[in-house]
Amino acid sequence: MKLIIAILQDKDAGRAVTEINRRGFRATKLASTGGFLREGNTTILVGVEEHDVEQVLAVLRRTSSERHETLTPQTPAHSGEPYVPFPVEVTVGGATVFVVDVDRYEKF
Amino acid sequence: MKLIIAILQDKDAGRAVTEINRRGFRATKLASTGGFLREGNTTILVGVEEHDVEQVLAVLRRTSSERHETLTPQTPAHSGEPYVPFPVEVTVGGATVFVVDVDRYEKF
Amino acid sequence: MKLIIAILQDKDAGRAVTEINRRGFRATKLASTGGFLREGNTTILVGVEEHDVEQVLAVLRRTSSERHETLTPQTPAHSGEPYVPFPVEVTVGGATVFVVDVDRYEKF
Ligand code: NI
Ligand code: NI
Ligand code: NI
Numbered sequence: 286m287k288l289i290i291a292i293l294q295d296k297d298a299g300r301a302v303t304e305i306n307r308r309g310f311r312a313t314k315l316a317s318t319g320g321f322l323r324e325g326n327t328t329i330l331v332g333v334e335e336h337d338v339e340q341v342l343a344v345l346r347r348t349s350s351e352r353h354e355t356l357t358p359q360t361p362a363h364s365g366e367p368y369v370p371f372p373v374e375v376t377v378g379g380a381t382v383f384v385v386d387v388d389r390y391e392k393f
Numbered sequence: 394m395k396l397i398i399a400i401l402q403d404k405d406a407g408r409a410v411t412e413i414n415r416r417g418f419r420a421t422k423l424a425s426t427g428g429f430l431r432e433g434n435t436t437i438l439v440g441v442e443e444h445d446v447e448q449v450l451a452v453l454r455r456t457s458s459e460r461h462e463t464l465t466p467q468t469p470a471h472s473g474e475p476y477v478p479f480p481v482e483v484t485v486g487g488a489t490v491f492v493v494d495v496d497r498y499e500k501f
Numbered sequence: 502m503k504l505i506i507a508i509l510q511d512k513d514a515g516r517a518v519t520e521i522n523r524r525g526f527r528a529t530k531l532a533s534t535g536g537f538l539r540e541g542n543t544t545i546l547v548g549v550e551e552h553d554v555e556q557v558l559a560v561l562r563r564t565s566s567e568r569h570e571t572l573t574p575q576t577p578a579h580s581g582e583p584y585v586p587f588p589v590e591v592t593v594g595g596a597t598v599f600v601v602d603v604d605r606y607e608k609f
Contacts (some may be wrong), residue, residue, distance in 0.1 A: 316424045317529045350609040385606035389492035393458040497600035501566040
């Protein structure tokens with residue numbers, strides 16, 4: 286048995302947990318802040334058999350990896366001058382994952 | 394030294410922590426949601442010597458196990474018809490517990 | 502790789518995290534209550550290489566150790582009698598730290 290402790294951005298945590306549940310695993314969300322990632326993150330705990338670790342990591346990699354998104358700012362309303370909007374690239378997401386050995390696992 | 398990470402239902406967490414404290418162990422509560430159990434759960438951390446693990450697990454088993462409770466719904470007030478209430482069985486409680494090896498323990 | 506799980510008093514957590522960050526490590530704060538320490542504590546997670554464990558523990562020891570502070574109560578305003586204030590010693594701070602082995606570490 287392994288315990289996966291993953292720190293995700295809040296905006297990715299919902300989808301990550303849904304996908305993890307869909308594969309039959311359970312995830313517990315802990316409220317967390319700052320540190321490993323930009324503000325607004327969630328720590329999730331997932332207990333899995335060793336042979337299922339890779340599958341959960343794949344879900345986390347797909348739902349929560351750091352990626353670049355392109356934002357095109359809105360045309361400003363207050364200006365009479367010609368406005369040429371150009372896209373801005375922002376970095377979102379990112380996950381830090383620790384897999385820890387479980388000595389003993391009980392379900393009551 | 395072992396670290397016990399237990400996910401309990403909110404309604405059981407108070408009594409579990411009280412009983413753990415009464416035996417001279419300390420528990421830290423983390424706010425958590427969803428996943429391992431029905432909504433509204435609490436994650437607790439308890440650091441114990443290896444020879445005390447069994448004692449803390451026994452407390453968790455006794456205070457937090459999944460069990461069935463029987464509810465008898467109230468007589469509805471709005472009906473003139475004869476009403477035969479019958480008991481409904483609900484499932485409450487349940488705990489998921491991970492015991493993890495502690496490499497090093499410090500108290501400052 | 503090691504995962505440091507530290508339970509600190511709220512009043513020390515901010516400075517501890519700032520000092521940890523200053524050394525290039527990242528800390529995630531989890532909201533926690535009661536148990537290991539007097540009310541109002543914070544659990545922090547810090548993932549570090551084995552050779553950096555000592556450095557983070559030194560920061561925690563310096564920022565969060567239990568210590569005694571001396572308070573001199575204010576002169577009471579409501580009394581006409583002579584008042585000889587004398588200092589009261591209070592205990593503040595204190596940290597409980599678990600270092601856990603990390604089986605696998607991923608950053609996405
Ligand atoms: Ni499986
Ligand atoms: Ni003992
Ligand atoms: Ni280093």
